[in-house]
Amino acid sequence: MKIGITGGIGTGKSYVCRLLKQRGIEVYDCDEAAKRLIRTSPIIYKGLCQLIGPDAFLCQTDKDEHTLNKAAVTRFLLQSDTHAQAINDIVHPAVFRDFEESGIQWMESAILFESGINRLVDKVVMVSAPDEVRINRVMSRDHISREKVMQWMQRQWSQEKVRQLSDFEIVNDGIQPLEPQIETIIKQLAYKS
Numbered sequence: 001m002k003i004g005i006t007g008g009i010g011t012g013k014s015y016v017c018r019l020l021k022q023r024g025i026e027v028y029d030c031d032e033a034a035k036r037l038i039r040t041s042p043i044i045y046k047g048l049c050q051l052i053g054p055d056a057f058l059c060q061t062d063k064d065e066h067t068l069n070k071a072a073v074t075r076f077l078l079q080s081d082t083h084a085q086a087i088n089d090i091v092h093p094a095v096f097r098d099f100e101e102s103g104i105q106w107m108e109s110a111i112l113f114e115s116g117i118n119r120l121v122d123k124v125v126m127v128s129a130p131d132e133v134r135i136n137r138v139m140s141r142d143h144i145s146r147e148k149v150m151q152w153m154q155r156q157w158s159q160e161k162v163r164q165l166s167d168f169e170i171v172n173d174g175i176q177p178l179e180p181q182i183e184t185i186i187k188q189l190a191y192k193s
């Protein structure tokens, strides 16, 4: 059985995945995979250069790898849903393939439903947290402004919409303990598989 873990920026997906790892559960990280594929895939390199222009990448250090110009790509991506979708259309097919080839059962993605990668999993676990908690977490993690965090949130589905499509929810509000919630979900998944 394949299981997707999702939740918007700052909900604590990666934090929860670290707890899963402590239980011996390997989780495919879509964000990390996207970054690796952007660095190494000539098709993605060409696609992003055509879409964003020569600013998309910094000067090439190694002929087999490309260094993304994060500031330029972030600026482009945050401008509109159309821009975000255009980037996703270039990057996500490669992530889909890579996940399937990895043979890993669990995967983490901030934009599981938005990207359509939910089609590759059987069950979805949503990690949630109050928006104010999310904003404060990301501001201190990434040293960015409240406005910037809110711009990211606007590019992602609302928690209500994600909740409607998810099978399980882990509330990571900093108050409710995580381990018992994880334990319950793992037991239920084992029962269902």
Ligand SMILES: CC(C)(COP(=O)(O)OP(=O)(O)OC[C@H]1O[C@@H](n2cnc3c(N)ncnc32)[C@H](O)[C@@H]1O)[C@@H](O)C(=O)NCCC(=O)NCCS
Pocket: 008, 009, 010, 030, 031, 034, 035, 038, 068, 069, 070, 073, 074, 077, 084, 087, 088, 091, 092, 095, 109, 110, 111, 115, 152, 155, 156
């Ligand atoms: C825009 C980029 C360069 C910013 O990199 P940076 O290291 O500064 O931030 P990071 O990757 O940690 O992203 C911060 C958070 O933004 C959100 N986010 C990232 N990409 C997207 C996206 N395409 N749509 C909506 N939210 C996104 C996620 O919650 C993510 O964890 C990078 O996120 C990227 O290349 N994104 C496009 C690839 C992608 O779609 N990744 C998402 C997983 S498949």
Ligand SMILES: Nc1ncnc2c1ncn2[C@@H]1O[C@H](COP(=O)(O)OP(=O)(O)OP(=O)(O)O)[C@@H](O)[C@H]1O
Pocket: 007, 008, 009, 010, 011, 012, 013, 014, 015, 016, 031, 110, 137, 138, 141, 172, 174
């Ligand atoms: N329960 C918690 N207790 C303490 N710190 C937490 C908790 N949950 C998350 N954090 C912290 O909040 C920040 C955001 O969490 P994390 O990076 O896991 O979010 P995320 O959902 O993976 O975000 P993104 O979509 O940006 O990848 C991190 O610095 C993390 O260590």
